[in-house]
Amino acid sequence: MYRLVVLLGFLAACKTESSPSEPPVGMPPLGEPPANVVGGFSIQLPVQQLAPGAETSPCWVFPIELTGPSKLVGGAVLRTMPGLHHGNITSRPKTGEGIRRCEAGSGNEGTDIINGGMVLFGSSTQKSGDEWYRFPDGEGYRIRDGFEIVARMHYLNPTDTPITVAPKYEWFTIDEAKIVHELGPFLWMYQKFSIPARATHTASADCYLPNDHPSHIVTMLPHMHQLGRALTGAYIGGPHDGHKFLDSQGYNPDDGVLVQYEPPVDLTDAQGVRFECTWQNTFDKTIVEGIGDNEMCMVFGYAWPANKAYTLVAEPDNCIMFPTPPPPGT
Structure with missing residues (x-):
């Protein structure tokens, strides 16, 4: 019996070590100054x-x-x-x-x-x-x-x-x-979308990272306007393929939509990210990218190392990701 218990414990430990950890969940930052x-x-x-x-x-x-x-x-x-x-x-x-x-x-x-x-x-x-x-x-x-x-x-x-x-x-x-x-800053943005009148519409892009991308996302701030219903980011490839690391309503003036990750979102083993925005157009007109009644689909954040903070620019049928340019002379 003792040998069986030992064997089962060993197998359970091996399973835990070989299984991928759960993806991190974004939480609101602490409302206080940092340490030190x-x-x-x-x-x-x-x-x-x-x-x-x-x-x-x-x-x-x-x-x-x-x-x-x-x-x-x-x-x-x-x-x-x-x-x-x-x-x-x-x-x-x-x-x-x-x-x-x-x-x-x-x-x-x-x-x-x-x-x-x-x-x-x-x-x-x-x-x-x-x-x-x-x-x-x-x-x-x-x-x-x-x-x-x-x-x-x-x-x-x-x-x-x-x-x-x-x-x-x-x-x-x-x-x-x-x-x-x-940390280095990054910006994700979806451009040239069009939301039909009185319709729910999702803009989606599969965006692939360049080679050698040990990027670790620390904060994400979605930016949509009042028609925004969801803004999400999900892993493409790697141990968390298909899982959402960002699942935001996109617009919440009462509580805000800024989230922080500890541990960070690790994109090292991912091939890329799926970036999506969903709106519910309550107007009798088409809504496009812009201010006023129009809409936006953006995320601003910070990641480390500073030279692996990846900016993303998407539009229908196209997406590119590239490191945010470093300061001149560095």
Whole structure:
């Protein structure tokens, strides 16, 4: 009997060791600063009044007024009131002094990153209250000397009364001696979709990773508008083939849709990802990519190593994935 028990225990252990672990589940980040904070920086957007139904997209430039010895950001928080549709906060090489409006033709988020900048914050659609990034201990992204902050805001007042909006962002830098994984940003986007009037529609793309892709996703932030019903990401190939690592409703202004993974989503053994967005069009018109009544299908996130954070661009019958460009000179 003893030998049988030992044998069964050995077989059970072998089965556990040879079976793939369960895919990680995304959870909301902790609503608190990261461990080992040694400094940080912040920005306060100017107060703006919004009439009922008003929609506007102001853009502001801020200096990075950093305190403390570190340039590694381990967490951040947005504090806002109703009226913030979303904000894309990036860094770029310095172009001037002080707080000021963005210059016409000064580029976009993509050119900021290509020029060595970093995505500093992306927020859930129509979020009100606080939204946190709080990376796992020892993980963070790097800001660089000689850079400034660009805040490209999108405000929308969906109510029938005037409102005031003035978001504030704060970043927390962590002890560089405690860093384990330096993070890089990525963006997934599906373009050129068309949602028929009064119809439910899913845009889907199978996207394959380049060779040598030890990418580990730490956070994912879906971005859809009010017609969004689902945004998902699933493994193609590998031990978790077909399993969803991201299963989001895509749009939730009350609770937000930002998720964090600990352990991370490991794409090392996957061949690629299946990226899908589903909408329910309640209008008597076709909906396409855009603002206002139109829709979006995007995910913003961070992954490690920083040079294996893969951006994805999809459209009907086509998808490409490529590493987010590293800063010049690295």
